[in-house]
Amino acid sequence: MTVTFESLNAGDSIEGPSFAVSRESIRLFCDASLDYNPLHLDDDYMKGSFGKTQFGGVIMHGMNNFGLISRMITDWAYPAGAIHRRLETRWVKPVRPGDTIRPSGIIKAKQVTAKSRWVVIDVVVRNQDEERVATGEAMVEFPL
Amino acid sequence: MAEAQTFETDFWKDAQSRKGWDEIVPGEPRQTIPYTLTREAIALYCKSVGETHPLYFDEAYARTTRYGGLIAPPSIHIMLMFACTPADDWMRSPGTVNAGQSWSYNVPARPGDVIRLEARALDKFIKRERLFVVHDNVFFNRAGEVICSGRGWTIRPM
Numbered sequence: 001m002t003v004t005f006e007s008l009n010a011g012d013s014i015e016g017p018s019f020a021v022s023r024e025s026i027r028l029f030c031d032a033s034l035d036y037n038p039l040h041l042d043d044d045y046m047k048g049s050f051g052k053t054q055f056g057g058v059i060m061h062g063m064n065n066f067g068l069i070s071r072m073i074t075d076w077a078y079p080a081g082a083i084h085r086r087l088e089t090r091w092v093k094p095v096r097p098g099d100t101i102r103p104s105g106i107i108k109a110k111q112v113t114a115k116s117r118w119v120v121i122d123v124v125v126r127n128q129d130e131e132r133v134a135t136g137e138a139m140v141e142f143p144l
Numbered sequence: 145m146a147e148a149q150t151f152e153t154d155f156w157k158d159a160q161s162r163k164g165w166d167e168i169v170p171g172e173p174r175q176t177i178p179y180t181l182t183r184e185a186i187a188l189y190c191k192s193v194g195e196t197h198p199l200y201f202d203e204a205y206a207r208t209t210r211y212g213g214l215i216a217p218p219s220i221h222i223m224l225m226f227a228c229t230p231a232d233d234w235m236r237s238p239g240t241v242n243a244g245q246s247w248s249y250n251v252p253a254r255p256g257d258v259i260r261l262e263a264r265a266l267d268k269f270i271k272r273e274r275l276f277v278v279h280d281n282v283f284f285n286r287a288g289e290v291i292c293s294g295r296g297w298t299i300r301p302m
Contacts, residue, residue, distance in 0.1 A: 033226065068194075089245060
């Protein structure tokens with residue numbers, strides 16, 4: 001649904017697309033991002049621990065979450081003539097093959113500055129068990 | 145201007161030549177490589193996250209928008225981070241764990257852009273027995289415009 005800056009209110013929600021995670025989707029993201037870290041590809045390596053971290057198996061690239069959130073923001077902003085200007089995320093839980101994840105957002109604040117108009121959005125990615133796997137904050141500009 | 149080298153996909157191959165946490169100097173620039181962004185690279189990235197917006201694929205449509213032509217999705221920097229750095233860059237150390245990132249977008253990257261990265265470690269610290277490095281990155285197009293700037297937190301392998 002196309003939105004306007006004036007019609008937006010704190011608490012309004014944005015729904016993103018669901019994304020099925022598989023070994024193939026993880027491999028495709030490696031090819032697309034050029035990130036071939038064994039975290040995402042090497043089962044034997046992931047049986048061990050490194051950096052005080054142990055995942056027990058391959059995990060999805062955290063930036064895949066970032067890309068999904070970004071896709072949700074732009075698909076929401078473009079029809080309104082708005083521009084995705086910032087995204088900050090933290091990864092809170094690993095995502096594994098077989099998971100299905102989905103980003104969503106809730107508008108936190110609107111602000112008008114000297115030269116433009118801005119919307120701040122709390123974003124989250126949840127898995128099929130409604131667990132949060134990534135959280136963050138986005139800024140979208142509605143140019144005057 | 146030099147084109148990007150053939151990309152090394154084996155992250156073990158140059159593992160011994162990369163800096164470990166102890167050798168990383170906050171503030172010291174990382175070596176980077178200019179990279180020419182292609183429509184094919186954009187299309188592959190879009191496929192990997194399900195991006196289907198015509199701004200990334202349909203030249204005739206894109207010309208009618210505020211962008212005046214095809215652009216890449218904002219998060220294309222995910223790919224540019226590796227495209228613009230050499231095989232011995234410490235970000236390719238096996239076991240590097242991404243803890244979070246923040247990015248600000250200025251002008252979009254476009255197919256055909258020769259993109260340059262200025263990058264450095266910005267900070268390193270130990271927290272809950274884990275070795276962290278903070279890195280910052282700024283991508284420019286050939287006109288010297290900032291495409292985007294960002295900062296990330298990684299846990300370094302021991």
